[in-house]
Amino acid sequence: MxxxxxxxxxxxxxxxxxxxxxxxxxAGDEASPVFGVTIPSGYRTWQLVSVHSTKGYLKAIWGNPTALQAYLHKTLPFPDGTVLVKQTWRSVALNSVPAADISGPQDHIQVMVKNSKKYAKTGGWGFGEWVNGVVSGAAREQSCFPCHTQNAQVRGNDFVFTTYSP
Ligand code: HEC
Incomplete structure (x- = not known):
């Protein structure tokens, strides 16, 4: 036996x-458990929509061509096929230049994919997150949409916080 x-x-x-x-x-190829979203290959060649920072972190928001068309023509809701990627790095002090922070190691990647039929219950958006290349669990993923509906402004912007920075 x-x-x-x-x-x-x-x-x-x-x-x-x-x-x-x-x-x-x-590791980074794993689909998000609830929505089945993956990290899109080649997103680093997409256009930069905007940059953000919160204490200790720097972030770039990348948009695929469908996202860029919607941003540039100011059309809402974002059409099916829109993909937004938020790439986050730890910010580290550049010792040689006081007060300058630069990007350190990558921390996490978050992805939003628009598919109004597949993700009808979450405003048409599917979500995914990878921390150090490891996909986040279902509980974390369930927290994405509720926060993306937190105020009238984001609800009125198709659940997207980021606006285009020319
Ligand atoms: C506590 C609130 C909160 C939670 C939870 C949250 N987000 Fe966000 N998200 C934000 C805010 C605020 C921004 C814009 C500012 C920033 O990037 O820090 C943002 C920006 C984004 C963006 C760029 C597009 C946009 O809406 O501006 C993506 C992509 C994204 N989040 C994905 C996710 C995913 C995936 C999850 C779940 C794993 C998630 N978010 C959970 C608040 C949240």
């Missing part, structure tokens, strides 16, 4: 390693 269990375990472990190897699964 023990031997069979051992054999079964080796088979399953081997299959899992083989799968990961063949499909080249990396």
């Amino acid at each position: 023990k031997r069979i269990r051992g054999l079964l375990f080796s088979l399953i472990a081997g299959a899992a390693i083989g799968y990961a190897f063949l499909s080249n699964v990396r």
Whole structure:
């Protein structure tokens, strides 16, 4: 019995390693558990919508071409296919220049994808977050939309806080 269990375990472990190897699964590739959102490849070549900071962190908001069209033509709601990525780094002091903070290691990535049918219950938006490349759990993901509906201004802007910085 023990031997069979051992054999079964080796088979399953081997299959899992083989799968990961063949499909080249990396931590950051994992889809968000509730919405099934992934980190879009190539988002670093998208246009910069704006930059934000909160104490200790610097953030860039990237928009895909669909997002940019909506921003530039000031059309709301954002159309299906819109993707917004918020990339966050820790801010670190540049010792050689007092009062200058620059981006340190990356902290987390958050993604919002518009699909009005699939995500009808959350204003048409699907959410995902990765901290150090590891996808956040379902509870954290459930907290995204409630905060993105927190005031009249964000509700009136299709649940998006960021406006375009020319
Ligand atoms: C406590 C409130 C709060 C929670 C929870 C929250 N957000 Fe946000 N989010 C904000 C605010 C405020 C901004 C704009 C300012 C900033 O970036 O710090 C923002 C900006 C964003 C942006 C850029 C587009 C926009 O709306 O401005 C994305 C993408 C985003 N959040 C995704 C997420 C995801 C994914 C989650 C859940 C894992 C999440 N947010 C949870 C408040 C929140």
